[in-house]
Amino acid sequence: MGATDWLNPIKGFGVTFHTMFKKVETVNYPEEKRPTAPRFHGRHQLNRWPDGLEKCVGCELCAWACPADAIFVEGADNTDEERYSPGERYGRTYQINYLRCILCGLCIEACPTRALTMTNEYELADSSRESLIYTKEMLLAPLGSGMEAPPHPMRLGETEEDYYRLGRNNG
Amino acid sequence: MNARTLLAADPTLADFGKDPLWISIIKAVVIFVVLMLGVLFGVWFERKLISRMQNRYGPNRAGKFGLLQSVADGLKMGLKEDLMPRTVDKVIYFIAPVVLGVPAFLAFSVIPMGPKVSMFGVETPLQLTDLPVAVLLVLAMASIGVYGIVLAGWGSRSPYAVLGGLRASAQVVSYEIAMGLSFVGVFLFAGTLSTSEIVAAQASGGVLNLGGLQIPMPSWYMILLIPSFLIYIVTMLGETNRVPFDLPEGEGELVGGFQTEYSNSLKFAIIMLAEYVNVFVVSAVSITLFMGGWRAPWPISMWDGANTGWWPLLWFFLKMVLVFSFFVWCRASLPRIRYDQLMALGWKILIPINLAWILLVATVRALQIQDVNRSVVLILAALVMVGCLGIWWRFDSVLQKRKEDKAAQIQAEFEQLQAEPTAGGFPVPPLDLPHYHGVARKEVSSGSN
Numbered sequence: 001m002g003a004t005d006w007l008n009p010i011k012g013f014g015v016t017f018h019t020m021f022k023k024v025e026t027v028n029y030p031e032e033k034r035p036t037a038p039r040f041h042g043r044h045q046l047n048r049w050p051d052g053l054e055k056c057v058g059c060e061l062c063a064w065a066c067p068a069d070a071i072f073v074e075g076a077d078n079t080d081e082e083r084y085s086p087g088e089r090y091g092r093t094y095q096i097n098y099l100r101c102i103l104c105g106l107c108i109e110a111c112p113t114r115a116l117t118m119t120n121e122y123e124l125a126d127s128s129r130e131s132l133i134y135t136k137e138m139l140l141a142p143l144g145s146g147m148e149a150p151p152h153p154m155r156l157g158e159t160e161e162d163y164y165r166l167g168r169n170n171g
Numbered sequence: 172m173n174a175r176t177l178l179a180a181d182p183t184l185a186d187f188g189k190d191p192l193w194i195s196i197i198k199a200v201v202i203f204v205v206l207m208l209g210v211l212f213g214v215w216f217e218r219k220l221i222s223r224m225q226n227r228y229g230p231n232r233a234g235k236f237g238l239l240q241s242v243a244d245g246l247k248m249g250l251k252e253d254l255m256p257r258t259v260d261k262v263i264y265f266i267a268p269v270v271l272g273v274p275a276f277l278a279f280s281v282i283p284m285g286p287k288v289s290m291f292g293v294e295t296p297l298q299l300t301d302l303p304v305a306v307l308l309v310l311a312m313a314s315i316g317v318y319g320i321v322l323a324g325w326g327s328r329s330p331y332a333v334l335g336g337l338r339a340s341a342q343v344v345s346y347e348i349a350m351g352l353s354f355v356g357v358f359l360f361a362g363t364l365s366t367s368e369i370v371a372a373q374a375s376g377g378v379l380n381l382g383g384l385q386i387p388m389p390s391w392y393m394i395l396l397i398p399s400f401l402i403y404i405v406t407m408l409g410e411t412n413r414v415p416f417d418l419p420e421g422e423g424e425l426v427g428g429f430q431t432e433y434s435n436s437l438k439f440a441i442i443m444l445a446e447y448v449n450v451f452v453v454s455a456v457s458i459t460l461f462m463g464g465w466r467a468p469w470p471i472s473m474w475d476g477a478n479t480g481w482w483p484l485l486w487f488f489l490k491m492v493l494v495f496s497f498f499v500w501c502r503a504s505l506p507r508i509r510y511d512q513l514m515a516l517g518w519k520i521l522i523p524i525n526l527a528w529i530l531l532v533a534t535v536r537a538l539q540i541q542d543v544n545r546s547v548v549l550i551l552a553a554l555v556m557v558g559c560l561g562i563w564w565r566f567d568s569v570l571q572k573r574k575e576d577k578a579a580q581i582q583a584e585f586e587q588l589q590a591e592p593t594a595g596g597f598p599v600p601p602l603d604l605p606h607y608h609g610v611a612r613k614e615v616s617s618g619s620n
Contacts (some may be wrong), residue, residue: 012504015226026227 016046036120041103044096046140047114049167051155052147054140055115057092065110069090070100080125082151086163091115098124181374182244182296182367184303190295198299202279207366210447214241214309216492224503236333248440256327256432263326264432271319275448278312281305282455283367285465285483297465297484298367305366306354310347313410316449317343319420320412320429323442327432339412339419342513346416347407349402355535356399356461357392370464374478380481381383384568388559395462399527400461402521404497407453409517411446415505416513455487456495462490530555 006012012108014085027034058075084090093145108117126132143149157167200408215230215238222229230237255261259548285297302308317340358364361372393400404583409416411574420428432440457466465483466472468490508516530552538546 013500016500016503017547019226020223022226023224024226024228026229028228 019027036122038120040118040122042104043098043105043124043134044120044139045117046094047093047117048076048141048143048147049086049097049156049163050144051167052152053086053150053154054090054142055113056084056091056094057075057087057113057115058089059112061110061112062107062116064107066101067104067106068100068102069096070097070102071107072097078102080153083153084150086154086167091136092129094139096134096139098134099129180296181371182283182301183371184301184363184365185366186287186296187301194290194293194295195299198295202299206276206279206448206451210444211241211245211452213444213447213451213495216495217502218495219498221503225499239284245440249437251436252439253436254434258328259432260326260328265324265438267319267323267326268433268438268445269319270322271316272441272448274312274315274319275445275452277307278452279448279455279613281366282307282452282459283370283464284487285481286479288481291450295542296367299446301365304364306358306364306369306456306460308352309452310354313346313449313452316445319445323433324429327429329432332429332431333513335419335425335431338425338510341431342416342517343413343416344408345514345517346406346521348524349517350406350410351402352461352522352525353399353406354527355529356396356523359532359536360392360395360531366459366464367572369460370466373463374466385435391461391463393463396461396532398524399532400457401456402525402528403461404615405516405521407457408501409513411449411453411498413450415503415508417507418510418513445608450495450498451491454491454498457494458487458490461492462534464598527559538601 016073049055056073058073060073060075061074063069063071072093072095073091074093075089078084084092101124103118105118108118111117124132148155154160154163156163177570218227218240219237230240233239233243255264278300281301283296283298283301286562287294287296295489319334320339320343322350324332324334324339327333357369361369363369363372373392375390383553389395406415414420418428419425420430427433430439430442435469465478465487467483467486471477471486477486534552537543538545
């Protein structure tokens with residue numbers, strides 16, 4: 001506004017010239033990686049209870065919620081000899097097809113046991129279709145300290161109430 | 172010029188045409204190779220510079236600083252399948268890129284790049300050849316290059332390509348007039364059309380004798396003839412179809428313009444090459460005619476050896492980089508203008524201003540002639556001025572009359588609409604029907620009435 005208005009048509013030259021000496025905002029991605037936002041929707045993860053049992057109960061709600069039909073779940077019954085999760089059922093087969101998945105997070109909202117959450121990992125590119133269908137072993141959270149790979153009996157307290165209370169507080 | 176001291180190394184027109192054949196071949200090959208490499212460098216430089224102006228890095232993958240990017244692009248274009256669309260006019264389609272490319276290279280043969288040097292024991296100027304009408308040769312080559320664009324558009328047998336080609340030809344022809352006129356001032360001051368002698372004429376500014384007052388004049392025509400220079404800068408962008416005048420390939424409306432059907436093959440590479448070489452040619456012409464050619468700019472020129480030997484090649488190269496950077500700067504800063512704006516700028520602004528400026532320059536030059544009858548010159552100039560004013564007044568009054576007529580016509584139409592709502596037969600409801608407003612009060616609160 002004011003005395004230099006008549007220069008407006010060529011003021012753009014000043015903008016571009018000035019920008020030349022500004023710090024470039026580009027992130028040189030493969031060499032330089034910046035952290036994502038905390039709630040970034042990345043690859044899924046199947047969580048565990050603190051004793052290593054799986055949280056997934058094979059209810060298929062995630063598969064039903066999925067708008068892209070990317071999740072395939074097959075539940076099966078736990079037995080006392082072969083227990084994968086507390087309760088009656090566990091997810092025997094669990095597959096997410098990352099060629100279909102749009103990482104919308106509706107499956108996370110649908111999950112009743114917090115078994116399915118998302119990580120911040122986003123480097124999902126690959127060169128074949130098969131390798132982009134992630135199976136249960138690939139999605140399961142790694143075993144932490146004090147965890148033991150299932151199948152094994154429930155190890156948090158004596159009763160189921162103890163188990164879930166302890167699991168909620170420690171998990 | 173008045174008090175010019177010519178160094179022995181300064182080539183004049185007489186120095187050309189004496190090279191042995193092998194020296195000419197060496198020069199031609201070197202110019203060709205340097206232009207080819209220059210295009211590779213130019214593409215990379217332009218992409219890098221425009222990237223920085225847009226707050227990003229630009230190519231930085233192929234080689235150090237992405238320097239091999241254009242080599243990779245060129246290789247890719249060379250290795251692609253050479254498509255020949257089914258409906259094209261095969262001969263014209265094939266020849267058009269060549270017609271575009273060859274004149275661009277030819278124009279560079281008259282660009283002076285240095286004084287006389289000793290090349291393998293032969294004393295020869297750093298310029299392939301020179302002509303008494305060298306600058307006209309550059310203009311002519313630019314005009315022939317347009318054939319390439321037009322033929323590419325026509326031979327493609329595609330509406331977009333034809334439109335792009337026609338736009339290009341109209342644009343280049345229009346801007347070439349203004350470009351040629353902007354040279355006239357230089358010719359008047361240098362007294363020659365030979366490029367080497369124009370450079371020599373800018374060696375030192377003469378002294379303007381204005382009624383006993385000795386005014387030293389700057390040596391570069393860029394300062395001395397600043398309106399010519401500014402007009403040349405604009406026409407230079409228009410002539411090479413660069414932003415903001417890149418309408419022939421306006422991707423927004425014409426897909427790729429005349430090069431739509433040239434998918435990424437070697438033919439497209441030649442078109443790109445020709446475009447860049449054309450940019451180099453107009454840059455070199457601007458340097459030669461307005462920026463002292465290969466001569467060192469002021470602070471360097473105080474050093475005695477600056478304009479001797481091979482050094483001028485460096486100054487020439489630096490000036491080329493600067494002018495080319497200006498091209499890139501324009502591309503980063505300016506939006507593409509509309510076609511009618513382009514034509515209006517060329518014909519209604521650049522050419523008339525140029526003519527007026529030439530009149531002024533010619534008058535000044537005529538007054539500088541020693542034994543001139545000044546009153547005749549001044550009377551002639553005054554007559555021309557009066558004539559121009561008369562023409563301007565006539566045009567202005569006609570325009571004014573037209574404007575008034577138009578306004579009266581529009582007013583009459585409005586009045587007719589009010590008086591006769593059917594507007595010549597079509598059943599249009601009158602604007603003041605009772606049920607619009609009610610008989611006593613307004614019922615409809617919204618609407619135009």
